[in-house]
């Protein structure tokens with residue numbers, strides 16, 4: 001009976017029935033009922049569990065998503081600091097601070113200090129110096145999270161393949177010069193994507209995995225077999241052509257997915273591409289950044 005009442009109140013039908021002085025009270029009811037139903041987080045959670053609103057999929061990541069991220073629990077710097085100092089925190093490998101422990105580039109790669117909150121917020125100090133994220137913003141495509149989630153391409157490419165050899169530079173310069181569909185692209189750049197070992201020994205051709213806009217078989221619906229496919233980008237079927245993820249930003253190799261995936265190694269170095277890209281601690285790190293990357 002009570003539920004029936006609430007349904008009437010929510011649908012607004014009761015307003016009409018009662019009219020007059022009660023109107024204001026009734027109008028205020030639904031919002032209050034939703035927000036202040038439960039004083040505590042755990043009581044609210046129990047309520048949602050009973051209503052079947054909590055989804056549990058695959059272990060840890062799902063728990064973190066439902067119980068921490070969705071509830072916007074404040075993430076402390078202390079927890080982030082612990083992650084930076086702990087081996088295997090984001091997947092098998094040495095702790096981040098073993099290699100990124102000060103702003104001095106002679107003892108810390110990229111002059112990146114992940115041992116302090118200020119250092120993490122500052123980013124790399126060696127040229128090209130750069131911040132790794134913007135506090136308060138979704139960091140999914142920014143440097144820090146790209147380095148934890150994106151596998152280097154071609155999938156399985158080893159950490160020790162240099163990125164300044166002629167084939168790499170052909171791709172980078174083509175993007176830097178406006179990514180045009182010209183003679184240079186057709187005769188020199190395009191063939192690289194179709195060729196085995198173009199970007200490192202024992203690596204498959206890009207087009208073995210990205211050959212059409214249908215997934216499967218093409219990962220991320222990315223078609224690297226033609227100029228139009230490359231410029232269209234990823235996930236054009238799932239998201240719609242207008243919202244496809246652009247992988248080429250003409251003039252800007254550093255912001256282009258194709259270059260980022262070619263040149264950036266996933267951290268920690270040596271981690272296998274099969275390791276979970278949505279590691280629970282990566283989700284928590286992202287949430288800390290979204291909440292403003294506070295040092296308290």
Ligand code: HEC
Nearest residue numbers: 090094095096098099109110124143144147265267268269
């Ligand atoms: C064994 C040493 C080592 C460990 C451990 C390590 N890194 Fe790195 N990291 C490097 C090296 C070397 C580079 C520069 C080469 C490159 O860009 O791939 C680098 C580059 C980076 C960059 C790019 C910075 C920029 O300005 O482009 C980020 C971000 C980064 N690491 C984050 C991390 C995080 C987070 C961890 C912990 C999960 C980590 N690293 C663990 C060696 C390491």
Ligand code: HEC
Nearest residue numbers: 150151153154155204205206209219220234247257258261
């Ligand atoms: C063996 C299969 C394989 C090969 C070869 C391969 N990729 Fe990928 N690619 C993947 C998978 C799987 C992903 C999904 C994301 C990940 O693992 O990081 C991906 C993702 C990408 C993305 C990100 C798309 C997005 O959603 O933003 C780009 C860009 C990309 N690949 C480019 C390339 C390029 C360029 C080459 C060749 C140098 C290449 N890939 C070769 C399997 C492959």
